[in-house]
Amino acid sequence: MIFYDEMLAGDEPRAPYATYHDWYLRQEPKRLRRKIREAEALFRRTGITFNVYGARDADERLIPFDIVPRIIGADQWARLTRGIDQRVRAINAFLHDIYHDREILKAGVVPRALIENNAAYLPQMIGVTPPGGVYTHIVGVDLVRTGEDDFFVLEDNARTPSGVSYMLENRETMIHMFPELFTANRVQRVSDYPAMLRTSLEACAPPACKGKPVIGVLTPGSLNSAFFEHAFLAEGMGAELVEGHDIQVENGRVCMRTTQGYKPIDVLYRRVDDDYLDPLNFRPDSLLGIPGVFDIYRAGGITLANAPGAGIADDKAIYSYMPDIVRFYTGSAPLLANVQTWRCGEADALAYVLDNLAELVVKEVHGSGGYGMLVGPAATKAEVERFRKILMDDPSNYIAQPTLALSTTPILSKSGLEPRHVDLRPFVLVSPDRIVTPPGGLTRVAMKEGSLVVNSSQGGGTKDTWVLED
């Protein structure tokens, strides 16, 4: 397989990388290696670590950071954001539709059973319109690339996409370590993301809100692996970081316990899954959530971001219908392509998948984090056969996709620059009147040679992502 190298075409750097490449050639390898250690020390000092469940504090881990930036030209970015904008608009229209008039089901574009039998579909949301009509306040659109202009959406993260703190901290770290690169390259700013997030959430304040909206970030707690990010965003927005036990319902409002008594929260950016949000309305055993919050939500007393039930939009079985969904709601062809997807629940598709298992990537419909999947070309014969059995037991629980020739961006290894596969997660902010994609995102990189899995749980690392100015 030939992989698209984002930095080099043969020996020559591509346009966005020209200045960087020139700078790189002038660097002492020894200095760069020292910078790698320096970056790690910076991350540790800032506390951008994640907890490993069950491990002692000393075992806090760092996600590997690579000091070679991922660079995207202004034109390319403009094209991408148009596609993202269209897709996210369609996702919100889709969510509103399936919880209200269900036109798309009536039109037979998406099968009724796929929605109604889906665990991510929340019947409690039927007939409920979230404040401002926004379902997905923050979306993480996972993109992969296979050629100069060939980008594909791999996944839409419509629940609680994480990783934006890395977008910001990776940039801080790069500016700290290589200020000269930022004078030589005109890189668009991402540092105002928390302020943009705040503005976007404020625009979705509920009817009960009086005056300037009070924003809270709901975290499962300091033992959660993404706690750093929750704290980071709350701090950046000037919001309170709350846990379930800080909150109680008073006079039809969701209130937090402050040093001066209970005060209402208007917008809750919750980093807790639907299931755990409200033990009265959803999982009764949840200790993380707020009993009764959903009733207040329905009565317009609070905004929940993202809206409960939004997760159905990033279901992998729904994903395969996304091009039709985009067409249905926007009336135009999708600007961003989907990866070809076989739904194993369909007999023809299953037959094809079983015949070509060793060449395909097979994923669980509800899986995430790179678990429960088969990467055919990277698996041994025995692994493929074992997976074949699992797949045949419950075909409708799986989708299959061709193994993509993911683009590479170099990382700095001991022997210099070496190509590694990458993906890209831009973070999209949705408010009632606009959709904004801050110029950047999280670039995840498979640190292992040849590996196509970029998830941090599988040893993936991150890079600073530059979007250049015009």
Added chain:
Amino acid sequence: MLGKTAGSLYWMFRYLERCENTARIVEAGFYIALTRGRSASDELASIMRSAGVEAKYLETHQTVDGAKVIDFMLRDRDNPVSVRSVIDRARSNARTARTALTREVWEAVNEAWMVVTGALKTPVGDADVPALLGEIKRQTALVRGALEGTMLRNDIFDFCQLGLHVERADATARILDVKYHVLLPSVSRVGGSLDNVQWETILRCVSAQRSYGWVTREAPGARDIADFLILNTAMPRSLAFCQARIAYALISLNDAYGTTHESTRHCARIRERLVPGSIDAIFKSGLHEFISDFLARNQALGSRIEQDYRFFA
């Protein structure tokens, strides 16, 4: 501000202060163990008593031995006041209160935790103890410096100050509580070198050998030491000083919040007993009783603050 956040700020500074106090009494203990030969084990035991962990130590150790006591006070995670235990707690409270801290303060705490826990991963040899204790005090001082230099003077700052001074008053009072007998007139009249050792230990535990000298210009004596540690309003670890700072923080919270809480009145009642020039009266009515009473009241004040500002649901 969230009640939980206020609580985390308060406890973060209590634990940081406790960390420094433990380092300080270990320093006094280390010095004694090096210089005093036979009487060393009594002194080491009394130092652990002042930290409230003598019994805990004896659960797992047969003898009071310098190296073992130092290891217990620095590294033992089962010892709730060991440097390692309290720096962990300080940092975990800082994490919870992260949104209320400037980047500088957070990074200072996080770095203190990294440096100190890193240095305590393996047992500390005698030769490295003084440098390590210096490092611990330096790291906690850096956090206070970051607080001083970068934080707004608002309720956040007040809760930090409350935690710091409630803890510090407690530590000084505990040292006096353990040592009160050497400050009693009946003993000091006996004089002699043993008393001098004891007095020196007290002053070392509060890092006040030098400042005591500046204030009294005399050799250590029981009455003057007690006066200095209880009533001197310029001595930053004295009971009177700590309570004055607590009162100031509470008043500024009252101003900010527009309400006067019970804790303010509670603090005022404690301060009524800390009148300058009243040291002879304190001795007369019983130093031990005075200190025990202070410890109880200071502890009650801490609980009162937790309630008044809704640290817990």
